[in-house]
Amino acid sequence: MLAKRIIPCLDVKDGRVVKGVQFLGLKDAGDPVELAAKYSEEGADELVFLDISASHEGRKTMVDVIERTAANITIPFTVGGGINSVDDMKRILRAGADKISLNTAAVLQPDLIKQGATSFGCQCIVVAIDAKMIAPGKWEVFTHGGRNATGRDVLEWALEAERLGAGEILLTSMDDDGEKKGFGIELTKLISQSVHIPVIASGGAGNVDHFYEVLTEGKADAALAASIFHYEETSIAAVKETLIQKGVAIRHE
Amino acid sequence: MIGVIDYGMGNLFSLSKALERLGYPYEVVAEPEQLNTYSGLLVPGVGAFGDAMRNMQDIGMDLAIVRFAESGRPVLGICLGMQLLFSESEEHGLHKGLGLLPGRVIRFQGERKVPHMGWNQLEIKQEKHPLLAGVSPGEYVYFVHSYHVQVERKEHLLADTDYGYPVTAIVAKGQVAGMQFHPEKSGATGIRLLQNFAKQCEGVLS
Numbered sequence: 108m109l110a111k112r113i114i115p116c117l118d119v120k121d122g123r124v125v126k127g128v129q130f131l132g133l134k135d136a137g138d139p140v141e142l143a144a145k146y147s148e149e150g151a152d153e154l155v156f157l158d159i160s161a162s163h164e165g166r167k168t169m170v171d172v173i174e175r176t177a178a179n180i181t182i183p184f185t186v187g188g189g190i191n192s193v194d195d196m197k198r199i200l201r202a203g204a205d206k207i208s209l210n211t212a213a214v215l216q217p218d219l220i221k222q223g224a225t226s227f228g229c230q231c232i233v234v235a236i237d238a239k240m241i242a243p244g245k246w247e248v249f250t251h252g253g254r255n256a257t258g259r260d261v262l263e264w265a266l267e268a269e270r271l272g273a274g275e276i277l278l279t280s281m282d283d284d285g286e287k288k289g290f291g292i293e294l295t296k297l298i299s300q301s302v303h304i305p306v307i308a309s310g311g312a313g314n315v316d317h318f319y320e321v322l323t324e325g326k327a328d329a330a331l332a333a334s335i336f337h338y339e340e341t342s343i344a345a346v347k348e349t350l351i352q353k354g355v356a357i358r359h360e
Numbered sequence: 361m362i363g364v365i366d367y368g369m370g371n372l373f374s375l376s377k378a379l380e381r382l383g384y385p386y387e388v389v390a391e392p393e394q395l396n397t398y399s400g401l402l403v404p405g406v407g408a409f410g411d412a413m414r415n416m417q418d419i420g421m422d423l424a425i426v427r428f429a430e431s432g433r434p435v436l437g438i439c440l441g442m443q444l445l446f447s448e449s450e451e452h453g454l455h456k457g458l459g460l461l462p463g464r465v466i467r468f469q470g471e472r473k474v475p476h477m478g479w480n481q482l483e484i485k486q487e488k489h490p491l492l493a494g495v496s497p498g499e500y501v502y503f504v505h506s507y508h509v510q511v512e513r514k515e516h517l518l519a520d521t522d523y524g525y526p527v528t529a530i531v532a533k534g535q536v537a538g539m540q541f542h543p544e545k546s547g548a549t550g551i552r553l554l555q556n557f558a559k560q561c562e563g564v565l566s
Contacts (some may be wrong), residue, residue, distance in 0.1 A: 108522060110479040110500060123382060126483075147547075150477055178377045183545045203373035205545065228407045230475050230504040274475055274504075305477050328478065358479040358500040360548075 110206070110358040111322045111350070112329035113343055114307060114337045117142060117190075120159050126337050136337060140175045146336070149250035149343040152358055154180070155208065155277070158188030170202045170211035176223040177203025185233055186312060187277075193222050200227055208277055210235040211250040214257055214264070217271055224272025233307075234268040235277040236261060238294055246294055254280050262301055269302045276302060277331065279309040287313030290330065291319035299326040307331050315341060315349045322355055362386040362561055363398035367415045367424070369440065370406040378544040378551065384558045392424030400561030401428055404433065405440035409449040409465060409507070412440055413457065422458055429460050434535045434560045442531065442538025443509055451507050460536045462512035463528075472524045475506045480521040480541075482529055482549075489518050491537055491556050501529070501546035501553075502538075508540065535560065 111194060117124050117139055124142050125133040136142070143154050156176075158169045166189055186199050187208030194282040196207050213220050213234050223232045237253050238261040246261035264277055278298055280291025290311045299306040305328035308321045312332035321327045335341055350357045362379060364372055366388045379386045379402075381470050387398075395401065403425065416422040429435045437445045446457045449465035457465070470475045479500040483491060503521065509528040511517050518537075519530040531538045531554075537557065543550035 108481065109476070109503075110481075112478050174373070177374050178380075181378065181545060181547050181551060183504075183542070202372055203371065203377070205371070205374070229506070230477065232408065248465070275477065303473050305473055328473065339401065 108356045110152070110356045111327070112349075113150070113318065113346055113357070114153045114155055114309070114329055114331040115146045115151050115343065116155040116157060116309070116331050116333040118157050118159050118333065119169065119172060121162070121165040122172055125159070126334070139172050141280060143176050143184070144179050147182050150347050150359070151343050152329070153180060154184040154321055156184065156186045156188075157208075158186065160189070170198060173199060173202035173204050185277075187233070187235055192219070193226055196223050196227060200231060206231040206233050206275070208233040208235045210237065213236045213268065214248060214250050214259070217267065220268055220271040220273050223253055224274070226289070227273040229272045231276045232273050232278050234265075235279065236268075236274040237279050237281055238265060238291070238293070239281040244293070244297070249281060262297060265298050265302050269304050275305045275307065277307045277309060280311060283311030285334075286311055287335070289313065289317040290325060290327070292325040294321055295325035295327050299328065305329065307348055317352055318346055319350060319355065322350070325359060361483065362400045362402060362558065363389040363395060364388040364402045364404065365421065365441075367405075367412070367419065367421050369412045369415060370404050372404055373401065374542075375404050375438070375544045376556055379558070382551065382555055382558060384561075390419070392420045395424045395428045397429075398433075400434040400557070401425065401436070402557075403435065403437040403441035403444060405438070405444065409440065409441060409451040409457070410453065410455045412444055413455055416444075426458055426460065429536050432535055434557065435460070435537070436557045437538040438544075439505060439542055442540055443507065445507055445531075445536060445538050446509055447512075449507065461516055461531060461533050461538070463516070464510050464512075465550050467507055468523070470524045475504050476508075476523045476527065476566060477504045478502070479546075480523065482519045482521060483526070484519045485520045489532060490519060490560065491532055493556050494552050495549060499524060499549045501543065501549055503529075503541040505540060509538075541542050542554040
């Protein structure tokens, strides 16, 4: 049976993993390649790197991170952040990433999804959507790290992304992100049942029950989390073990 | 020495690195006339079947791979690379493949999401095959594909996986083999499978 995936996400700035610390900004959390290897050992099914470097120099270091990661781990990984052209995609895929994730750039130039899918195959184009509830059962797409409202409906955008050739959707519920009170079940279920490509749920993981909810009731194909794993509130192995006990299809050794 | 074929379709980096880690000498090869110098070939590939065949035909790589296989040396196709080994594909029109294995590549049928993406379990059909040495039924490997192979002859099917119905995962006919999933992205199980292939290549040398 196809397993549900547990995916840790790493924020990378200028070649280093960073963690947000409340009121204090960002804190260095080590070498992305070491952390990637650790997560892979613990049973992560995939990894996502989000490059939050602001500078051109910072972005260049990402290529080195990708090359070293690809040389050290044997699970797939996705790279997102600052990818604006087919050339950017090529650079990142050539360095050894398996998929690239487009967020703001895809909203601004939807044709980028199509170009990427045609050039590299739809399996490596992930469209990331930041969604905020605006009315019961209705969500709006936000861009630029959740700062800009677009006026676009999340469901319509997800369907369009699929039509343009996206192979997967990474769906973040902004209302739940950082709250640790659970994933956006209603949102995830709506999108996952409407599109015919896999949906990764993101935002809100606080404990293992939240993973269970979103992978069953929420119909997600995969669940992504960052801080819960970074701060070692729980481990990937512990999450997976509990999910297996509850009867969810999960990869194990 | 293993030759990893570069015909402009896909990511050779992870595969090369996996071989490097295993300690098997390899080279990335883009010239068909060079193939003869290798003890085994890896045919990787992601993307569309028709584009891949066209790229190969443009440089004469298709014929070179067929000739190589006819010499009795091991060939392993991975993902799209496996599909290319078969007679034909229905992906965006009908395209002829390399024809080293009889069978057809078709689109997923039914309600399931496409691509079939993620970790799925191997159901082993021929447990004594050397390519499967050390691999147990139920082990997980990483798939990502929208089309799959229908083998014409059962004896070529080494393992399949369940995605609503049985989906071809590993095939072999003599020294020509294919894996629909990505062994280089499939953790310890994938590494073992690559190692088994590399051992076949070594056997040819000795």
